[in-house]
Amino acid sequence: MTDSPEYLKKRAFFDSLLTIYGRKPVLEALEDSSLPVHKLHLAESNRKDQLISRIEQLAEERNIQVAHWDRKGLSRISKNAKQDQGVALDLALPKYGSADTFLKECRGKHFELLALDGITNPQNLGMIVRSACAGGIDGILLPKKGCAQIDPLVIKASVGTLFKTRILRCDQLAPVLQKFAEQGARVCALSSHAQDTLGTLDTSAPTVFVLGNETHGVSSAVEKSCTHKIRIPMKNDVESLNVAITAALISFRHQF
Amino acid sequence: MTDSPEYLKKRAFFDSLLTIYGRKPVLEALEDSSLPVHKLHLAESNRKDQLISRIEQLAEERNIQVAHWDRKGLSRISKNAKQDQGVALDLALPKYGSADTFLKECRGKHFELLALDGITNPQNLGMIVRSACAGGIDGILLPKKGCAQIDPLVIKASVGTLFKTRILRCDQLAPVLQKFAEQGARVCALSSHAQDTLGTLDTSAPTVFVLGNETHGVSSAVEKSCTHKIRIPMKNDVESLNVAITAALISFRHQF
Numbered sequence A, B: 001m002t003d004s005p006e007y008l009k010k011r012a013f014f015d016s017l018l019t020i021y022g023r024k025p026v027l028e029a030l031e032d033s034s035l036p037v038h039k040l041h042l043a044e045s046n047r048k049d050q051l052i053s054r055i056e057q058l059a060e061e062r063n064i065q066v067a068h069w070d071r072k073g074l075s076r077i078s079k080n081a082k083q084d085q086g087v088a089l090d091l092a093l094p095k096y097g098s099a100d101t102f103l104k105e106c107r108g109k110h111f112e113l114l115a116l117d118g119i120t121n122p123q124n125l126g127m128i129v130r131s132a133c134a135g136g137i138d139g140i141l142l143p144k145k146g147c148a149q150i151d152p153l154v155i156k157a158s159v160g161t162l163f164k165t166r167i168l169r170c171d172q173l174a175p176v177l178q179k180f181a182e183q184g185a186r187v188c189a190l191s192s193h194a195q196d197t198l199g200t201l202d203t204s205a206p207t208v209f210v211l212g213n214e215t216h217g218v219s220s221a222v223e224k225s226c227t228h229k230i231r232i233p234m235k236n237d238v239e240s241l242n243v244a245i246t247a248a249l250i251s252f253r254h255q256f
Helices: A005-015 A024-030 A049-059 A070-076 A099-105 A121-137 A152-157 A173-182 A244-254 B005-015 B023-031 B050-061 B071-078 B098-105 B121-137 B151-159 B173-182 B241-253
Strands: A017-021 A037-043 A065-069 A087-090 A096-098 A112-115 A139-143 A169-171 A186-190 A207-211 A226-229 B018-019 B037-043 B065-069 B087-092 B096-100 B112-116 B139-143 B165-171 B184-191 B207-210 B228-231
Touching: A005 A017, A005 A096, A017 B121, A024 A037, A024 A049, A024 A087, A024 A152, A024 A169, A024 A173, A024 B173, A037 A049, A037 A070, A065 A096, A065 B096, A070 A087, A070 B165, A087 A152, A099 A169, A099 A173, A112 A121, A112 A173, A112 A244, A112 B037, A121 A139, A121 B241, A139 A173, A139 B005, A169 A173, A173 A186, A186 B228, A207 A244, A244 B121, A244 B241, B005 B018, B005 B096, B005 B098, B023 B037, B023 B087, B037 B050, B037 B071, B050 B098, B065 B139, B071 B087, B096 B098, B098 B165, B112 B121, B112 B173, B121 B139, B121 B151, B121 B241, B139 B173, B165 B173, B173 B184, B173 B207, B207 B241
Parallel strands: A037 A065, A096 A169, A112 A139, A112 A207, A139 A169, A186 A207, A186 A226, B037 B065, B096 B165, B112 B139, B112 B207, B139 B165, B184 B207, B184 B228
Antiparallel strands: A017 A087, A037 A087, B018 B087, B037 B087
16 A cells, blocks of 8 residues: 555545445435436345336446445445345545545644534434535534434435535544644534533634534543533523534524 | 403413324323423213323323313314314413514514414424524514424424424414514515625614525515515525524524
8 A cells, every 4th residue: 555646546536435225225316316426236136126127227327337246245335234235326425535634634724624423313414514515614524433324314404515515534533533633623512511602712723513412412432532612502591402503503603 | 352451361371372182292292291281172072092091191190171072172172173083282382472462562672583484394393493492582473374383293393492482373474574564673584595694684673584485485475575685695505504594593693
C-alpha cells in the first residue's frame, strides 16, 4: 500500500461507495434514476422471482455493471448475509467519504460539522441530513457503531439532499472527536443540563456539534471526547427537542 | 343564549374539551395519568371484551365520570360512528380553545401564532406543537378542515407539550386569517417562492405565520387571506424543509 496520487484517487472512490442490500431496497434504488449506481451484485443461487427479474431488467436498461457471486462472495459485499436476500447494490455517492480524509483536509480551515451519537431512527437521520444541507453545515460525522445507516428509508427521508451533503464515515465516534479536538476544533455536546447556550457560542473556531440519542442523550464514552457542553434554551419547561429540530436550529442559526 | 359571565365560563370549558374515540386510543389516554380527563362515554351495546373491561377499571380507579348511551347518542359525541367502537373520552385540555375567543382577547397585544393549512401528518403536527411550545410561540391555529386533528398519535409525538400549548380551533382557516389581518396582524404565508426572508421580518407587529402542506404548500384559498409572503433562505439548492423544521426555525428565531 502506498499513498501515490493514483492510490488516493482509487481510495476516495471506494470511500464514496455505499452498499445497500435486500430485494425491495435495491429495486427501489434502481427505479430512482437520480441515484448514481456503480454496480449490482447478485448471488448465483437466487431463484428468479418477479423482484429479481425486474432488478435485472432495470440494470440492463440503465446499463449498470452486474457481478455474480456465490453466497459467500455476496455476503462479503453486503456484510449482512442474513438480510441481503442475495442482492446488493453499490451507490457511488459523490459526497460520501471518510472522517479521516476530512481530518487531513480541514487543518487550518473553518468548518461546522454535526456528529451523530446513537441516532437510530432512519426518519430522524434523513431529516437531519435535509436540515443540515439546507442550513449549510459542512458535513455530518456518521459512525458505523450505534447509528442508523444510510439506506433507502434514510435517502427518502432526506428528500434528495443526501447526495449534496458531505457524509463523513468512521467506525466509532469518540476517537475521531478526540482527533478533531487535538487539531483545535471545539467539540460541543448538546445537553439539556449544560450551562452555556448555543446562542452565546463564539463562531470563529471550527466546531463539531455532537447530537445524542433522543432518550439517553450523548453517551458517556462520547462525552469524554467533547471539549464543551451547550444547550438550546427552551420555554414552557419543555425538556427536549426532536434531534432533527436541534440539528436544524444549529445549522440555520447564522441566518437569524 | 346570552353572553353572561357564567355562560362565557361554561363556553370556555366546553371549548377546552377534546373528544377522542376508539378502544385503543381511549385506553392509552386513560393509562397516561398526566392527561386531564373529563368524562368517559360508553355505548350500552358494547360487548365486554378485555379492552372495555380495562377501560372501565381505569375509569373507576381514576374516579372518572362515566356516561352510558345508546349507539346514536354515542355517535353524537364521538362524531365518528364508524370508528368510535362504542367508546369516547373527553379530555379537558387547559390550553385548548377557539380562535374566536383569542381574536377578542388579543386586540392591541403583541403575539406570534402559527397557522396550519393542510398539515395532514400526525407526526408532523405533534412535532410542530413540541417545537412551537419550546420556542415560545403564543398559539397554534388549527382548522378542523384539512388538517390532522389532535388524537393520541399527535399527543404522543408532542411529547407532553400539547397540554402546555395554546391550540386555537376554527372551522376554516381563511376567514379567521382575514379577521386577524383586519385587526392589524401581519399574516405571513411561508413560500419558497417569496422574495422576503424570515430574517428580515420586523418583529414589532403581531404576526401569524401560515404553514402549508409539505407537497402543495399554502393553499390558494388561504393565501388570499395573507398579507405577506416570506421564505427561509436555503443553501445547496435545497427546495424545501420539513414543516416541523420550518415551525421550529420560526419559533426559535429570536434566540439567535
